[in-house]
Amino acid sequence: MGFKCGIIGLPNVGKSTLFNIMTNLKVPAENFPFCTIKPNIGVVPVIDYRLKEIAQQIVSKKIIYTFINFFDIAGLVKGASKGAGLGNSFLENIKECNAILHMVRCFNNDNISHIYNSIDPLRDIEIINMELLFSDLTVLEKILSKKNIIHKKFEYDNYNIKLIHFCICQLKKGVPLRELFFSKKELIFLNSLNFLTLKPMMYILNTTLHHSSKIMIEKILEKFQKKKIKVIPCIINNNFSIYSDSINFAQKKIYNFNNIKNINFHDIVRSGYMLLQLITFFTAGPKEIRAWTVRQGSTIKKASGLIHTDFEKGFIRAQVISYHDFIYYKGDIKKVKKFGRLRLEGKKYIVQDGDIVTFLFNI
Ligand SMILES: Nc1nc2c(ncn2[C@@H]2O[C@H](COP(=O)(O)OP(=O)(O)OP(=O)(O)O)[C@@H](O)[C@H]2O)c(=O)[nH]1
Ligand SMILES: [Mg+2]
Missing domain, CATH: 3.40.50.300 (P-loop containing nucleotide triphosphate hydrolases)
Known part of the structure; x- marks a missing residue:
């Protein structure tokens, strides 16, 4: 960008x-x-x-x-x-x-x-x-x-x-x-x-x-x-x-x-x-851990388009864990889920700084 x-x-x-x-x-x-x-x-x-x-x-x-x-x-x-x-x-x-x-x-x-x-x-x-x-x-x-x-x-x-x-x-x-x-x-x-x-x-x-x-x-x-x-x-x-x-x-x-x-x-x-009013969200998997930039106030659907236009076109929902929760539970996703800190968010969700996101899409 x-x-x-x-x-x-x-x-x-x-x-x-x-x-x-x-x-x-x-x-x-x-x-x-x-x-x-x-x-x-x-x-x-x-x-x-x-x-x-x-x-x-x-x-x-x-x-x-x-x-x-x-x-x-x-x-x-x-x-x-x-x-x-x-x-x-x-x-x-x-x-x-x-x-x-x-x-x-x-x-x-x-x-x-x-x-x-x-x-x-x-x-x-x-x-x-x-x-x-x-x-x-x-x-x-x-x-x-x-x-x-x-x-x-x-x-x-x-x-x-x-x-x-x-x-x-x-x-x-x-x-x-x-x-x-x-x-x-x-x-x-x-x-x-x-x-x-x-x-x-x-x-x-x-x-x-x-x-x-x-x-x-x-x-x-x-x-x-x-x-x-x-x-x-x-x-x-x-x-x-x-x-x-x-x-x-x-x-x-x-x-x-x-x-x-x-x-x-x-x-x-x-x-x-x-100064540019930008925030960072992350994607994380075995291939790469990556930071992405969006303007404050962007929806998750728009943010998904940064990664691939197909993500935006076929957006279903996103799994979101905040960075602080991820670190608090030492990256243990089972625990994150158990304590209700893994959220499913729809297209209108406003991305927050530090969100770790997995996108679900259908093309
Ligand atoms: N002593 C000193 N010299 C500096 C400092 N910063 C830059 N210089 C020197 O000042 C000169 C100009 O620096 P530049 O970075 O070219 O300045 P500029 O603002 O880009 O200049 P223009 O492109 O002409 O607008 C160079 O010789 C630098 O080495 C500093 O903090 N102290
Ligand atoms: Mg110069």
């Missing part, structure tokens, strides 16, 4: 460096702005400890992780929505993504150039966010100017026109659409227009253990944690890999002191997964 997280930010802030670490690829990551022009695409496994624990109870030939796609996108500069830098093509790349990881430089280093020649993460964040906002404004204003034209699915009735005016007004105040409350009906309309500021977003801070980084991190945390936006500080420079194992005890202490958990790249992948 093609869920995509895009890594965005100003030029030369470390996006491709992070991308290379996460994907194990070697795309160019050099010390000059606009090193990346065309987006790089990488597939990253979502490491889930539960697969290994299931494998301890069931003899199986292999374990297959689920994955998500990461996009390493070109740097964006002030005025991009009006065509500056790599301009609109950059914004088009973000449109293809389902969620945004916004990378911010939080380190001083005179050898690494900054496009605005000074280190000021809050200013940098504002520049990027304003460009996303301007891009959405342009789309909305274009619609208003052509409102007699009927959009693919929606007529521009008074209701939608009012909604468009409301969005324009909020965007002009600097409020991204994701911070507003919309009804289900409104969201269907807005999602059809693929707005950038409606996409879920979190911040990845490219930091060091230096005191100056700590100050920058604290300022950003203070601003965004109130808004419940996820902020992940990480260290990715060449001598200091993002892998947690390479961080020694003293350094860990500095991080704990700052209430900043030492992270490894799987944390970023998992956070991207959560």
Whole structure:
């Protein structure tokens, strides 16, 4: 399945460096702005400890992780929505993504150039966010100017026109659409227009253990944690890999002191997964134990189609055991049944994270 997280930010802030670490690829990551022009695409496994624990109870030939796609996108500069830098093509790349990881430089280093020649993460964040906002404004204003034209699915009735005016007004105040409350009906309309500021977003801070980084991190945390936006500080420079194992005890202490958990790249992948509102269910048998990804709220019938279209077409029912019950009874299916923890679910059942599923179908 093609869920995509895009890594965005100003030029030369470390996006491709992070991308290379996460994907194990070697795309160019050099010390000059606009090193990346065309987006790089990488597939990253979502490491889930539960697969290994299931494998301890069931003899199986292999374990297959689920994955998500990461996009390493070109740097964006002030005025991009009006065509500056790599301009609109950059914004088009973000449109293809389902969620945004916004990378911010939080380190001083005179050898690494900054496009605005000074280190000021809050200013940098504002520049990027304003460009996303301007891009959405342009789309909305274009619609208003052509409102007699009927959009693919929606007529521009008074209701939608009012909604468009409301969005324009909020965007002009600097409020991204994701911070507003919309009804289900409104969201269907807005999602059809693929707005950038409606996409879920979190911040990845490219930091060091230096005191100056700590100050920058604290300022950003203070601003965004109130808004419940996820902020992940990480260290990715060449001598200091993002892998947690390479961080020694003293350094860990500095991080704990700052209430900043030492992270490894799987944390970023998992956070991207959560940002996309995805959940995992499992299938388990002698051939393979496998994790599958669905959106929160998916029915079991739709989920079965991921495995094979025949499963969905001929769906009868599914046998479901929750991961916790499976582990509690040490994989002993007889016991799971005896204690009523094996459920038979029909097509409307909503898949829960950690369900271990066997599908029954007829074709
Ligand atoms: N000192 C230091 N250098 C870093 C860090 N992260 C990245 N760099 C360096 O910064 C330069 C730019 O990194 P890239 O990963 O190419 O940055 P980018 O954001 O992809 O840049 P564009 O593709 O031009 O938008 C490279 O020389 C990296 O080695 C860091 O945490 N510390
Ligand atoms: Mg790059």
